[in-house]
Amino acid sequence: MIELPDLVAGGLAVGTLSALALGGGLLRARRQRARAHAEIAALRTRLDGTVRAFTAEVEHLAAQRVPAAARQVAHRHLDVPGPLQPLTVGTPLGIALENVLLALQSEVLSQRTRVDAAAQAGMRGATREIQAALYRLQDALRVLQQRYDDPELAQTLFRLDHENEQSLRRAQVTAVVCGAWVGLAREESHVVDAVTGGQARLAGYQRVRVHNHLEPGTALVSHAVEPVAIIVAELLDNALRHSSPDTDVVVGLEHVHHGVCVTIDDAGLGMTHDERERAQRLVAGDEPILLTALGDPPRMGLAAIGRLTRQFDLGVDVSSASPYGGVRAVLRVDSHLLSKVDPEERPPAASTPRTTRRPAPERTAPSPTYGTENPVAEPAGHHGSRDADGLPQRRRRSRVAVPEDSAAVRPARRPEEAAAALGALQSGTAAARSGADEPATGQVAGDGTDQTDQTDHAEGGAAR
Amino acid sequence: MTGRPAGRPLVPAYLSTGGVARPSRPHMERLTVLALTGEPLRQGPPQGSPEGLPAAGLALLEALEGGSLAVVEAAALLRLPVSAVRVLAADLEDRRLVLARPPIPPAGRFDPDLLKRVADGLRALKHD
Numbered sequence: 001m002i003e004l005p006d007l008v009a010g011g012l013a014v015g016t017l018s019a020l021a022l023g024g025g026l027l028r029a030r031r032q033r034a035r036a037h038a039e040i041a042a043l044r045t046r047l048d049g050t051v052r053a054f055t056a057e058v059e060h061l062a063a064q065r066v067p068a069a070a071r072q073v074a075h076r077h078l079d080v081p082g083p084l085q086p087l088t089v090g091t092p093l094g095i096a097l098e099n100v101l102l103a104l105q106s107e108v109l110s111q112r113t114r115v116d117a118a119a120q121a122g123m124r125g126a127t128r129e130i131q132a133a134l135y136r137l138q139d140a141l142r143v144l145q146q147r148y149d150d151p152e153l154a155q156t157l158f159r160l161d162h163e164n165e166q167s168l169r170r171a172q173v174t175a176v177v178c179g180a181w182v183g184l185a186r187e188e189s190h191v192v193d194a195v196t197g198g199q200a201r202l203a204g205y206q207r208v209r210v211h212n213h214l215e216p217g218t219a220l221v222s223h224a225v226e227p228v229a230i231i232v233a234e235l236l237d238n239a240l241r242h243s244s245p246d247t248d249v250v251v252g253l254e255h256v257h258h259g260v261c262v263t264i265d266d267a268g269l270g271m272t273h274d275e276r277e278r279a280q281r282l283v284a285g286d287e288p289i290l291l292t293a294l295g296d297p298p299r300m301g302l303a304a305i306g307r308l309t310r311q312f313d314l315g316v317d318v319s320s321a322s323p324y325g326g327v328r329a330v331l332r333v334d335s336h337l338l339s340k341v342d343p344e345e346r347p348p349a350a351s352t353p354r355t356t357r358r359p360a361p362e363r364t365a366p367s368p369t370y371g372t373e374n375p376v377a378e379p380a381g382h383h384g385s386r387d388a389d390g391l392p393q394r395r396r397r398s399r400v401a402v403p404e405d406s407a408a409v410r411p412a413r414r415p416e417e418a419a420a421a422l423g424a425l426q427s428g429t430a431a432a433r434s435g436a437d438e439p440a441t442g443q444v445a446g447d448g449t450d451q452t453d454q455t456d457h458a459e460g461g462a463a464r
Numbered sequence: 465m466t467g468r469p470a471g472r473p474l475v476p477a478y479l480s481t482g483g484v485a486r487p488s489r490p491h492m493e494r495l496t497v498l499a500l501t502g503e504p505l506r507q508g509p510p511q512g513s514p515e516g517l518p519a520a521g522l523a524l525l526e527a528l529e530g531g532s533l534a535v536v537e538a539a540a541l542l543r544l545p546v547s548a549v550r551v552l553a554a555d556l557e558d559r560r561l562v563l564a565r566p567p568i569p570p571a572g573r574f575d576p577d578l579l580k581r582v583a584d585g586l587r588a589l590k591h592d
Contacts, residue, residue, distance in 0.1 A: 135472070138472070139472075142473075142477070145477055145547065146546075148547075149494065149545065149550065151486045151487060151547065154485035155485035155486055157485070158478035158481075158484075158485050158547075159478075161476055161477070161478055162476070162483060165476060184472065186472070186474070187471050189474055193474045193475055196479065197474030197476075200478070200479045206482050225474070229474065349474065349543070350480060350519070350520045350523040350524075350542040350543060351479045351519050351520040351523075352475060353519045354519060354522060
């Protein structure tokens with residue numbers, strides 16, 4: 001009887017135990033599943049968040065950063081906005097996005113250069129033809145000017161010639177900006193000819209005053225003539241354009257240590273700091289020129305100057321202010337681009353201003369008036385100035401100043417010259433004094449007759 | 465004359481007169497003879513040209529220093545068109561720096577009718 005309850009008790013115990021064990025297992029499993037669910041839910045929300053952030057980042061890239069990066073290629077001062085989440089910077093995603101921008105920029109840049117080069121080639125071809133046609137027109141106009149001298153017709157021809165010069169200048173400058181050659185080979189020419197030639201290409205050239213302080217015969221080597229004329233024309237154009245029409249633009253031609261300087265001063269408004277920096281950058285010609293960067297309407301002048309300064313080794317500076325209040329532009333022509341032309345054989349054009357320097361060695365005092373035919377005063381002037389053919393020849397000017405204040409206008413003497421002159425005077429007076437002393441002592445010694453003979457001879461010589 | 469190698473001139477002619485081609489005096493002709501009056505030049509402002517003359521005007525005065533020249537001759541010397549020299553010369557004449565003498569007209573031709581009548585008259589006298 002006892003075994004049965006034992007059995008039952010044993011069985012119950014086992015059952016309870018296993019039930020407990022099972023229950024425990026079940027509980028544990030349920031708890032685990034709940035934990036896993038929670039984990040999955042958390043992961044899912046994180047994943048959702050990441051996808052959303054990624055999508056937003058890419059949308060931001062497409063909507064904001066890509067256009068900004070493309071614009072930055074053209075306008076360097078623009079900023080490209082960063083990623084939406086600052087934390088992405090430096091992560092693989094952030095780096096990948098940056099690479100998208102870099103690849104885009106380099107491709108845009110190369111396309112831009114290619115398109116611009118194609119546009120320049122097209123312009124170059126067109127302007128070259130126009131330039132050649134305008135040169136032919138210029139030739140025709142000048143032949144007409146020589147042939148017909150009816151005042152009304154001549155007036156029209158002058159106006160047409162001037163208009164033609166201006167069109168020619170535009171075409172030439174456009175061609176130069178597009179990388180073409182200046183389009184005209186010239187012979188060695190006086191610097192003042194090149195400057196005056198540049199002046200003639202502008203509307204309002206009457207406002208330009210050229211002061212020529214160069215040695216007579218200072219010339220440019222042939223390949224520098226046209227570039228200098230173009231640069232001077234463009235600098236003068238800027239000066240005329242940015243100053244009031246009742247002011248003058250002053251041009252000075254002077255020798256400097258390494259060559260010749262052409263200084264152009266206007267009395268206009270001047271430039272702001274930014275404008276000046278931009279102008280200086282353009283005329284330095286260090287950056288490649290893109291037509292699309294020149295604005296609309298394109299401002300070609302400074303860009304053309306930049307091309308030419310680089311090609312021909314000229315120096316242009318627009319960074320300083322003029323004492324007249326406007327801009328001072330200085331073109332420097334180094335001595336390897338300079339040469340000499342005989343001013344008697346090939347004088348500069350009649351309309352170019354005379355140099356203020358006097359030809360130093362010969363020709364001392366100018367005759368007091370014009371036209372007093374005074375063969376004693378300057379015999380060499382009239383006869384020497386005639387050619388072998390006996391035709392009168394125009395002489396180089398030696399007298400911008402009239403005699404009475406010639407001393408004031410005469411360039412200041414160099415210290416060495418002044419010293420030499422004073423030294424000569426001193427030694428001369430000393431020599432004269434010693435010469436006067438010697439015979440005096442001789443007379444004291446007793447040889448009086450000889451001395452009087454000598455003076456007689458001297459007087460006779462003077463009388464004869 | 466010294467020849468200048470042929471080349472496109474750098475400085476156009478209109479610059480010599482500032483674009484003016486109508487002379488201030490109408491009587492300047494190609495053969496008008498120009499001579500200096502001998503008036504002294506007055507000095508202009510410092511650094512400026514005497515009397516504010518254009519550079520080409522000074523060049524013309526210089527050319528005349530060697531003696532009188534016709535307008536065409538001066539034009540050839542200065543390598544300027546005649547029209548420009550006329551303007552310059554008229555301007556200098558206005559300033560009393562230059563005298564302009566009109567060209568001597570060619571001698572009038574004999575009138576054949578008149579000659580015939582004289583001859584007829586002489587013949588008539590002879591026959592009488």
